[in-house]
Amino acid sequence: MPQLTIDIGGRPGIDCRGFCEYCYFKHAKGVRAFGCRHCPPFKVGCDYCTRSVQEASTGFRDLRSVADETLANLQLLSGEISRVTISGGGDPSCYPQFRDLIELAGSMEAPLHIGYTSGKGFDDPAIARFLIDQGLTELSFTVFSVNPQLRKRYMHDPSPKVSLQVLEHLCGEIDVYAAAVVLPGVNDGEELRATAEWLEDRGAKGLILMRFANQTDQGLILGNAPILKKQRVQSVAEFRDLVTAISERYRLRVSGTPLWDPAIGSPFxxxxxxxxxxxxxxxxxxxxxxxxxxxxxxxxxxxxxxxxxxxxxxxxxxxxxxxxxxxxxxxxxxxxxxxxxxxxxxxxxxxxxxxxxxxxxxxxxxxxxxxxxxxxxxxxxxxxxxxxxxxxxxxxxxxxxxxxxxxx
Ligand code: SF4
Incomplete structure (x- = not known):
């Protein structure tokens, strides 16, 4: 069954109420085109490896053009839509006409999925009910920590308590996958255990732990290493052990990236x-x-x-x-x-x-x-x-x- 994606555009860091301290797009330099599998044979650089990979965009697209494109895409699809996904370079929760956007997506009457949000744009706890009523069934939410002070300090969330209230409500009613970039010494240890426990108690489906990368060899390719000076980074083995330990301690599903899903035994x-x-x-x-x-x-x-x-x-x-x-x-x-x-x-x-x-x-x-x-x-x-x-x-x-x- 066909799926519909609604691309709202936007720039990481800028269209999400400022850069999180650990954001991989922070300090990104306008690097030259990398070249990739999508490039034409005689030209290095295509839209994907120049613009998309850096999430370069001029900001959120206005609702009118989002709606026009959505309706045009809808006409190309035949049969019942199995899922509508909202995605973009910016954070959907910070989209200026967020409620109108959700009403537009909800009008498709298909299960609604928000591909990624930090929740930094949620300033009213009532938004959770509204989202559920509009058909939201699945959400990936960057929690970082359930300690509001840490969310404020590291994500620059202006209303961390409200964001967590929204997350709590959603966890109880729909499929929520929470994510946390792990900054050793900041949101690991006791803080991470408290976060996993909180998510488990509220009914989250899973927790994705992301190892923080701070060097080019760890994956920072936008000329912006280090993201956080003096921040300790875990080795791959240390990170894998952390994922194992958290997954053994809690019932909610825990996986890690770049590696280790203990429930499946992947990668490989x-x-x-x-x-x-x-x-x-x-x-x-x-x-x-x-x-x-x-x-x-x-x-x-x-x-x-x-x-x-x-x-x-x-x-x-x-x-x-x-x-x-x-x-x-x-x-x-x-x-x-x-x-x-x-x-x-x-x-x-x-x-x-x-x-x-x-x-x-x-x-x-x-x-x-x-x-x-x-x-x-x-x-x-x-x-x-x-x-x-x-x-x-x-x-x-x-x-x-x-x-x-x-x-x-
Ligand atoms: S919300 Fe995501 S994209 Fe935006 S600044 Fe934070 S890490 Fe970057």
Missing amino acids: AILQEPELIERLPRLQKRATVITGTVAAPFLRRILDLAGGGCPVIAVGKEIACLITIEDLKALDLSNLGETVIIPGRAFVHDRDAEEVLRADGSERLVVRGPDTLTADGETSMGMQRQGVLSLEMEHLAELIRLINRYGR
Whole structure:
């Protein structure tokens, strides 16, 4: 059944009542186009890798044009709409005509979903009832902490108590997924336990913990590292342990990003299912697979179990989808084979990747791999284990088929 997305535009930080202290868009510089899988062959830079990735926009779109576009999109869809999602670069709760917007979305008479809100725009507790009456069924809400002082200090929420009242009401009636960027020493420890307990008591569906990144190798690619000077950052292993500890202590579902969903065993839950790995196609050719440091050990094991012979090389970036040309430039080319697979979503233009990976004079074949190989905690939170395993099977099989087709 078709789904409808209502894009309200807006700029992170600016159209959400000021930057949260930890916002990844803070201090973002107008970086040059990265290049990506969407770019045309002879041009580095497209709308996605220049504008969308930086969420560059001129502000919230006015309600009239949002309504016109929504009605036009509606006419293109046939059948009953299964879901209406409100999304944008800015925070929907801060949209100037928020109630009118919700009435517009509610008039579709389909379950309504707000893709992301910090709740900073909620100044009236009655908004919760209004949202439910208009058909809101699911919401992702950045809670950060249920301590109003921390919300005020780190999110610059002008009315943190009201935001929490709204969150509390919604938790009791609809599916709420809360999210918190974890700043060690600020909202972890006792504060995080209090937040998880509060959410569990109120009936939240889940809590997504996000490891704070403060360096380029941790994923800040907008030229804006560090976001918070002197802020301690957890290692990936420390973060994984924290996710495990919180999930074991509370009944609500807890997952983490960039990794670890204890309920599912992802990323790469397939490693716990040897019979599924047996069903993957066997490797018959050889290629070098480039990825990030988080995925590399998992992927190495899977490819070894699928026949082996394919080196997996991690660049100096934790997350494969955030690999840029600088990461490829830093590779020792003597370690690469004749065919190299780069991550599907890497922010690199195909032409640039070829130029850099052939800089030693070897005519390497550079191939873009699948867009994703597993589900991170944000994605898996709304999924069942079977769904994650199917997704991994499908995309890993695609990767192996690519190696068998283009490898040597
Ligand atoms: S609400 Fe989200 S987008 Fe807006 S400043 Fe905070 S972290 Fe950034």
